[in-house]
Amino acid sequence: MAGGQRQKFDNPVVEWVDSRLPVFTLMQKEYGVFPTPRNFNYFWNFGAIAMFMLVTMIVTGITLAMQYTSSTSMAFDSVERIMRDVNYGWLIRYIHMNGASFFFIAVYIHIFRGMYYGSYKQPRELLWILGVVIFLLMMATAFMGYVLPWGQMSYWGATVITNLFSAVPVVGDDIVTLLWGGFSVDDATLKRFFALHYLLPFVIFAVVFLHVWALHVTGSNNPTGVEPKGKQDTLPFHPYYTMKDTFGLIVFVIIYAAFVFFMPNALGHPDNYIPADPLVTPAHIVPEWYFLPFYAILRAITFDLGIPFTEVVLIEAKLGGVIAMFGAIVLLLIMPWLDTHPVRSARYRPWYKKTLLVFVFGVVVLGYAGSQPADKVYWQTCIGSEAACEATDAHHGAADATGHHDVAEKAPTVLKFDNTMLAQLFTIYYYAFFLVILPLLSRKEQALPIPKSIHEAVLAKSKAKETK
């Protein structure tokens, strides 16, 4: 690394270490004087916040693991013991539990920042891909963590999600048996999930290291999307951004603490305080909130894909849903190649900005759709005679036991808009945004004039303020 041209440190101990292993030089270079664009806004805080959350999860997780028991007969009780008997156990668990949510909040904002300001574009593609890999690993980690307390949602969430793999043609059932280590989600499953839940955060840590390494090769993007051209465009990371990051982190932690202390279960599901019961499925299974948009996409595929007008089914609904769900993340992965527009920042791309904000709105709606029962009806009207309409209504309530419906002379047409259709609508937009809108805008969109440099943009802004 800095081998030859190392600067001497005044402190003799630091100097002794640094001349043998230049860690201080490294820190000084990467976090002290590191030239950072001078125009960051608060969106740039969330990387540091995510890092803080990862460390928080590891510290609270290890302390929980010292009290937790990963066998089906004791897991639920061991978590209750943590809550009631272990000193500050309730606090550590609530920090961990809400920490998962706040980790995802930070990461979702961080991803949005990347999309809005075009941080995924050349030369930061690999940096972006490593980020998506971290996101995938986080999802796996959080999913397995949620199984550990062995409540009803733990058990049934695990059952539904592992069963997704049975959709894989031919070897699906063998994969599921392999995942379970038995014939259902059971003791063997819980034990391996605990082992992996312990392991994966450290894998995440390693990928975060690569992510930050890649960042320090290309340097940070910034709100203008214009690369820094010289000293006048940057500030040393310390003290400018160490301070700004700390301030943002404090605000974030205040909100996080409000949840931990005053509404620790607001983001969770009450059914997870009922011990797992393999014989009773809860009426309405929902995953944790951060999975809801993807869950909605999974459920949106309710139809088989086949060759039209024949009975040949190529992809049955179940497999289609799984493909659509994983595909949604693959699209993020390849985003740098779908959007090849030369301008990075949405500030100067009016159409990209609008369609991206609609995309974000769509993801939020998908999240809502994922939280509601699939057959929930939002709007419905009946075209036909009043009597016939009433008859269909009555049938809906009480189905007759034999399956023979006595159909009225003229069946009325019922038009309705239900939750599945809502999810389908925004799933289409999700895919269209990546596969149609981005490539189209890459070729057609006329960008607004971009500033020549960062400091020019900064000066123009402060001048505008002065004249006001």
Next chain:
Amino acid sequence: MCADTAIKKDHEEGTRREFLNLAAGAFGALGTAAVVWPFIDSLNPAADTLAMASTEVDLSPIQEGQSITVMWRGKPVFIRHRTAAEIKSAEEVPVNALRDKEEDKDRVQKPEWLVMVGVCTHLGCVPLGQKETESKGDYGGWFCPCHGSHYDTSGRIRKGPAPKNLAVPEYAFLTDTTIRIG
């Protein structure tokens, strides 16, 4: 490099070194696979899990029109003593109208006893319909609340996202009123 190309010219079909590299590579890959396999297979069901794989059930207390649920391999098994009307409606369904085409008679050993794994073939929830008070769905059998699959009185999928009929486990009548599942 130069020497290499010279040798290559002499041996159109590949050099001795290439052969050795290939053989060593293949040997290494096979060896690695042989080491990895025990680790993967250790994740498969263990011998004791497999050993618990059968259950005996006494059917005599189950009245006509009643159902019971027993555990087998960690999963619920539905045993229903079907009424004459249920059997009739199950047998009358034209097989061609079904998603997963199966005759009722192929799903039972004795028509009055329907034995099935009570796990929805969609994503594994336990369908409702075992208790009197529970919804039996549009076809009078079972209804899965998770994503709305309806099963008929033979446990066949009629409506909703599930691709298959409720599975019939391997079972045998030991006497007229006891069965062994598995």
